[in-house]
Amino acid sequence: xxxxxxxxxxxxxxxxxxxxxxxxxxxxxxxxxxxxxxxxxxxxxxxxxxxxxxxxxxxxxxxxxxxxxxxxxxxxxxxxxxxxxxxxxxxxxxxxxxxxxxxxxxxxxxxxxxxxxxxxxxxxxxxxxxxxxxxxxxxxxxxxxxxxxxxxxxxxxxxxxxxxxxxxxxxxxxxxxxxxxxxxxxxxxxxxxxxxxxxxxxxxxxxxxxxxxxxxxxxxxx
Amino acid sequence: xxxxxxxxxxxxxxxxxxxxxxxxxxxxxxxxxxxxxxxxxxxxxxxxxxxxxxxxxxxxxxxxxxxxxxxxxxxxxxxxxxxxxxxxxxxxxxxxxxxxxxxxxxxxxxxxxxxxxxxxxxxxxxxxxxxxxxxxxxxxxxxxxxxxxxxxxxxxxxxxxxxxxxxxxxxxxxxxxxxxxxxxxxxxxxxxxxxxxxxxxxxxxxxxxxxxxxxxxxxxxxxxxxxxxxxxxxxxxxxxxxxxxxxxxxxxxxxxxxxxxxxxx
Numbered sequence: 001x002x003x004x005x006x007x008x009x010x011x012x013x014x015x016x017x018x019x020x021x022x023x024x025x026x027x028x029x030x031x032x033x034x035x036x037x038x039x040x041x042x043x044x045x046x047x048x049x050x051x052x053x054x055x056x057x058x059x060x061x062x063x064x065x066x067x068x069x070x071x072x073x074x075x076x077x078x079x080x081x082x083x084x085x086x087x088x089x090x091x092x093x094x095x096x097x098x099x100x101x102x103x104x105x106x107x108x109x110x111x112x113x114x115x116x117x118x119x120x121x122x123x124x125x126x127x128x129x130x131x132x133x134x135x136x137x138x139x140x141x142x143x144x145x146x147x148x149x150x151x152x153x154x155x156x157x158x159x160x161x162x163x164x165x166x167x168x169x170x171x172x173x174x175x176x177x178x179x180x181x182x183x184x185x186x187x188x189x190x191x192x193x194x195x196x197x198x199x200x201x202x203x204x205x206x207x208x209x210x211x212x213x214x215x216x217x218x219x220x221x222x
Numbered sequence: 223x224x225x226x227x228x229x230x231x232x233x234x235x236x237x238x239x240x241x242x243x244x245x246x247x248x249x250x251x252x253x254x255x256x257x258x259x260x261x262x263x264x265x266x267x268x269x270x271x272x273x274x275x276x277x278x279x280x281x282x283x284x285x286x287x288x289x290x291x292x293x294x295x296x297x298x299x300x301x302x303x304x305x306x307x308x309x310x311x312x313x314x315x316x317x318x319x320x321x322x323x324x325x326x327x328x329x330x331x332x333x334x335x336x337x338x339x340x341x342x343x344x345x346x347x348x349x350x351x352x353x354x355x356x357x358x359x360x361x362x363x364x365x366x367x368x369x370x371x372x373x374x375x376x377x378x379x380x381x382x383x384x385x386x387x388x389x390x391x392x393x394x395x396x397x398x399x400x401x402x403x404x405x406x407x408x409x410x411x412x413x414x415x416x417x418x419x420x421x422x423x424x425x426x427x428x429x430x431x432x433x434x435x436x437x438x439x440x441x442x443x444x445x446x447x448x449x450x451x452x453x454x455x456x457x458x459x460x461x462x463x464x465x466x467x468x469x470x471x472x473x474x475x476x477x478x479x480x481x482x483x484x485x486x487x
Binding site for chain 1: 273275307308311312313314315316317318319321323325326327328329338339342343371373387388391
């Protein structure tokens with residue numbers, strides 16, 4: 001069966017798709033901006049066995065990392081406003097949903113990073129008279145963060161992909177926009193080919209940046 | 223006040239397993255004391271108690287004449303020593319430690335490794351710390367590697383940087399925990415030489431070592447540990463050449479790398 005490919009008509013709608021792309025980036029960016037610091041804090045609390053707080057962190061992490069993103073998004077959009085009595089924009093609701101889940105991932109990534117640093121490093125700092133916080137900040141975290149870079153970018157890419165679920169609550173991200181274009185012009189094959197290409201360019205660039213950073217900050221190990 | 227470190231009745235148990243069974247030991251200013259003994263005799267455990275990387279189960283530790291911690295008597299009349307973390311931090315800042323595995327900070331240059339604690343703990347400025355680092359790196363003969371990262375240095379060079387790092391805190395006493403045991407044989411010499419130089423400069427040192435030649439040539443006193451007690455203690459001549467106790471004799475007989483008489487350097 002010969003299919004009559006026609007990209008020219010889709011290219012006509014490209015600005016619309018790119019607009020969706022920008023919305024996707026905004027969503028991913030704000031989610032990362034919240035999830036990364038919150039996750040690092042949670043990871044430290046869990047790793048450092050901070051009394052009481054640690055229990056809360058463990059509950060939070062285990063609950064949200066096993067949650068389903070699509071369910072969280074729907075729940076934050078429909079149920080959360082009922083509970084807190086404030087109407088949320090789709091952008092805010094989805095940002096909250098993705099941040100909740102991604103911060104749990106980030107927390108585990110942080111814990112893994114901290115655990116990968118040998119006990120000897122903690123001891124060396126301790127033997128120099130450094131209190132725990134000083135050791136964490138100047139000795140352990142700088143090393144852990146370097147080791148976390150590759151997986152951190154993997155997480156960023158995952159977050160970017162998760163944002164494409166935001167369409168279910170009508171947030172106009174790239175896939176949602178593409179779907180609308182596709183139904184309008186009856187060209188789903190070309191439309192989604194182009195969406196695929198746009199996404200690939202973004203994410204591939206991100207992964208290259210990750211690789212660069214990883215090499216740039218690599219610690220010479222013997 | 224001549225005495226830098228005094229241990230009184232120090233014990234340490236891991237669960238029900240006693241590792242140290244009452245250690246009494248004094249190290250005076252400018253003195254080098256070597257701890258020798260078989261693996262598992264408690265040498266490293268003893269050293270780690272001195273700067274509280276491990277907490278003693280009972281007994282008292284005096285640093286420069288002052289009891290570390292606060293002594294209390296519990297309801298049953300037993301005397302206990304309570305420790306506060308803040309006090310222990312300041313004790314550790316006054317006790318230098320060199321580890322078997324060097325434990326340099328791999329993300330910092332040699333110089334930065336030496337500078338970090340003086341800046342963060344002693345409150346020196348960066349430029350003061352840099353000058354201090356230069357002094358101590360020079361002392362261990364490795365100033366030309368100041369800008370290198372640990373990963374670019376040989377084991378012997380790394381260990382000398384670690385010594386400089388501990389010295390930069392200007393500690394009252396330096397502890398060496400088998401500082402040469404992780405090194406390739408051809409690198410042992412340069413580290414021992416640096417340690418010997420320190421001893422001759424009058425640094426107070428407590429050295430756990432398997433290098434009996436070093437103990438013989440450098441130590442003022444040698445203590446032989448056996449099953450958690452100091453079994454025999456005295457001058458190198460007394461302990462290593464004419465040991466009185468049969469355990470010490472057995473240990474020395476088993477030591478293939480050390481044959482008396484070792485040439486006096």
